[in-house]
Amino acid sequence: MRFVAQRVRSASLYADGQLVSEIGRGLVVFYGVKVGDTEQQAEKCAEKIAALRVFADENKKMNRSVSEADGEVLLVSQFTLYGSVKKGNRPSFTEAETPQRAEELYRFCTEALCRLGIRVKTGVFGADMQIVQNNDGPVTILFEI
Secondary structure, eight states: OEEEEEEEEEEEEEETTEEEEEESSEEEEEEEOBTTOOHHHHHHHHHHHHHOOOEEOTTSOEEEOTTTTTOEEEEEEOGGGGOBOSSSSSOBOTTBOOHHHHHHHHHHHHHHHHHTTOEEEEOOTTSOEEEEEEEEEEEEEEEEO
16 A cells, blocks of 8 residues: 655645535545455555644654644545656556445545544546645655554
């Protein structure tokens, strides 16, 4: 699994021209599932997102998690995180998991975040989405489990 987490002041997600989700201060997390990924990896990813210390403490050091900062997470499924341009310029998505399995793990990760006490909003799996973000910092973290 691969994630890109961006610290935001706010974010809104639209599908088919309709507002679907919005958050205030928090993280927009783009979530990609690779062929063979498991529920255990999704659980670890949720734990990593919940514990990621990218919010400032009273000394202006990145030392607080999203929950400690009273923030939210907008979790967005994004198979293109596994797009490869090693051979040419048109991305190949052979490493990306099938939509059915990817959606299962996306939902599992969402539920795991909720179990950890994180306020989570989601996109629409498989939809063409438009995301408006007010990035903070900017702070962008890429990680893979």
